Amino acid sequence: MKVYLDNAATTGVSKEVLATMLPFFKEEYGNPSSLHEKGINNRKVINHSRQKIAELLHCQKDEIYFTSCGSESTNWAIKGIAAKNNSKSDIITTKIEHHATLESFNYLESLGYTVLFVDVDQAGFVDLNHLRELVSDNTLLVSIIMANNEIGTIQNVKAISEICNEANTYLHLDAVQAVCHTPLNIEELNIDLLSISGHKFHGPKGIGILYIKNKTHIAPLIHGGQQEQKLRAGTENVAFIAGITKALENGISQLDEYTKRLNKYAKHFLEKLDEAKINYLLNGPKIGENRLPGNLNLSFKGIDGPTLQYLLNQRGIYVSTGSACDSQIITPSHVLVAIGVSDEFINNTIRFSIGDFTTPEELDYVLKNLIEIINQEK
Amino acid sequence: MKEKIVIKKFDTVLYSGNILNIPIKEKVIIEKSIALFGDEDPCIIHISFIAKELVSDLLKLFKETNSNSLKIIDHLAILSFIDFDDFSNITIELVGGK
Numbered sequence: 131m132k133v134y135l136d137n138a139a140t141t142g143v144s145k146e147v148l149a150t151m152l153p154f155f156k157e158e159y160g161n162p163s164s165l166h167e168k169g170i171n172n173r174k175v176i177n178h179s180r181q182k183i184a185e186l187l188h189c190q191k192d193e194i195y196f197t198s199c200g201s202e203s204t205n206w207a208i209k210g211i212a213a214k215n216n217s218k219s220d221i222i223t224t225k226i227e228h229h230a231t232l233e234s235f236n237y238l239e240s241l242g243y244t245v246l247f248v249d250v251d252q253a254g255f256v257d258l259n260h261l262r263e264l265v266s267d268n269t270l271l272v273s274i275i276m277a278n279n280e281i282g283t284i285q286n287v288k289a290i291s292e293i294c295n296e297a298n299t300y301l302h303l304d305a306v307q308a309v310c311h312t313p314l315n316i317e318e319l320n321i322d323l324l325s326i327s328g329h330k331f332h333g334p335k336g337i338g339i340l341y342i343k344n345k346t347h348i349a350p351l352i353h354g355g356q357q358e359q360k361l362r363a364g365t366e367n368v369a370f371i372a373g374i375t376k377a378l379e380n381g382i383s384q385l386d387e388y389t390k391r392l393n394k395y396a397k398h399f400l401e402k403l404d405e406a407k408i409n410y411l412l413n414g415p416k417i418g419e420n421r422l423p424g425n426l427n428l429s430f431k432g433i434d435g436p437t438l439q440y441l442l443n444q445r446g447i448y449v450s451t452g453s454a455c456d457s458q459i460i461t462p463s464h465v466l467v468a469i470g471v472s473d474e475f476i477n478n479t480i481r482f483s484i485g486d487f488t489t490p491e492e493l494d495y496v497l498k499n500l501i502e503i504i505n506q507e508k
Numbered sequence: 509m510k511e512k513i514v515i516k517k518f519d520t521v522l523y524s525g526n527i528l529n530i531p532i533k534e535k536v537i538i539e540k541s542i543a544l545f546g547d548e549d550p551c552i553i554h555i556s557f558i559a560k561e562l563v564s565d566l567l568k569l570f571k572e573t574n575s576n577s578l579k580i581i582d583h584l585a586i587l588s589f590i591d592f593d594d595f596s597n598i599t600i601e602l603v604g605g606k
Contacts, residue, residue: 436553437528440560458552507510 132446133492137485138279138307138425139450143373144332150376151334154369162366163357172368179375186382187324187341188317195340195358196371200306200327201230203340204273206351206362207302207323208234211271212243213349218270218299222246222261225468226254226283227275231304232464235273243270252469253415254283256290265297272301276324277308280452280465280481281414282425284312291320300346306330306338310381311422312389322346328370332486333377337370388486392423395484395493399426406501411475413466424484427452429466429475433507436460438480441507445499450481511567512603515590522598527563528556531591536562562589570602577601 134142143151154175160168162176176196184191197203208231212221221243223235239245246264249257256274265272272294277284287303294301302323308314310331316324323346326339340362342348348361355363381388396417403410409431415421430438435451442449452463462476471479484493513530515523523530540558541550550558565586570576580587580595592598 436556437560440557440564444564453553460552460556 131492131495132448133488133496134448135482135484135488135492135496136448136450137488138330138422138481138483140329140335141332141485142487143329143334144377144380146380147333147373147377151369151373154372158368162368172366175368176366176371179371182375183339183378186378188315189341190344192359193316193341193344195342195362196366196374197338197340197362198336198364198367199338200304200325200330201228201338202351203325203327203338204228204230204302204304204306205234206340207325207342207348208238208271208273210348210351211300211302211323211346212238212241214347215270215300218268220244220246220264220266220269222248222264222269222272222299224248224250224256224274226250226278226281226465227273228279228304228306231273231275248272250283250468253420254278254281254465254469255415255420256285258286258289258293261290261293265293265299267297269297269299272299273304274301275304275307276314277305277312277422278414278465279307280463281427281469282307282422283414284308284420284422287319287321295320307422310378310385310388313385316341323348326374328374328377331377331381333374334370337367337374339374384486389423392484392486392488393417395488395490396424396426398490399482399484399493399497402497403428403501406497406505408501408504411471413469413471413479424488426482426484427479428482429471429479430504431474431478433504434477435479437507438478438503441503442480442496442499445503447496447499450483452479452481453477510604514601514603515592515598516601517598522592527566527602528559530559530563530566532559532562532589533591536589566600567602576603 160172162169162172180191180194183194221238223231225247235245248264249260274285274290276287291301300322303321305324306327309326322343324341328337329335350361352363357363357366411429413427439449439451453460466476511527513527537555537558538548541547541554545554569583569586578600580598580600
């Protein structure tokens, strides 16, 4: 049996999304900027897609910009705001961000911006009091990961947004892991920028979205064309735009059922580990509304993450560790370091990310093999 | 992979330690990296994966031969990845499980 439990890394394109995209690789290949039937038809597809996405996310259609991926969206949000706004020099983020944010902040620091890190607690939640202390008249931007890709923490965005609005600072949300996995209403959240990636919810890789609130001062990252209201040059990827729209529509329409189902699976998973007396630590919040459905970031005593990942792979079970390579050593995940996971557990971590296509039979297979391996390695 | 490996030439211990840290020829790592990843310059995570692949073959060999001690020269097809120039009279021993 092959079991894919790495859905936080990427998801497979759904049949419906694939079917939506296929005509644009064959007969519907026109350039949307061309003034002939093939082009005009595709312009219409883009405009309808933008309208649909705006309805699904609760914003205006001219606030939706298509990009190539979540990392581009995040880079554009952060660098684009900095390039257009010169009067403030503090930028704030957390230490549990995706590298797209952290590296963009590093880049801005090299240009003279002051990077401030707001504390997170042991479950990965932003310390709101600390954020209040950090924001000032000199704060240009706050960038926060809405739902953490490793430990699944879903932030209290409304509270963060209120603090940012009081301080009159821009707020960017990295919502790459959040969209279609937790409710998201842009109007209610009152944020300025939001990054999305298609392949995290059964859309294709190579397409992202950046929401930019109207009247936001932002410079383009990619120059050279009139596309996307002159803010993001490049011939539009019509197939993937149609695909991400369909994926978003599907994901949001089934979100309630999906959340209940995956939370049930995750609880079952932990119950079985408890029954087998496995010594593990659940990193991040407890299963429920503040944790991404299906995300189980677990550290096991006595077996290192890469070895466990390797042994699971040998049995057809595909999972992730949060480890990174730093020159000649494998370093623990920066997220786990930031939330203070003990030395005893930090290198022994596996992220199981259950997805929409995961079945109970697959989970039972994983549990059987996981328990067997851990007991063998004791 | 909790087992320990001891590599000896006669009574001299050449290596004793974690099975995942046994000395591997750099050439083999690069060849394997090209075969697995299409990459002649693997990062440490990929090197670590390759080491596990080689060690896994070694463990299978111990199991198949039903022995805890092997002469490397008798199993060069699998064991030539170990980083020694001359395999004559070198034995590899699995300690602490099979």
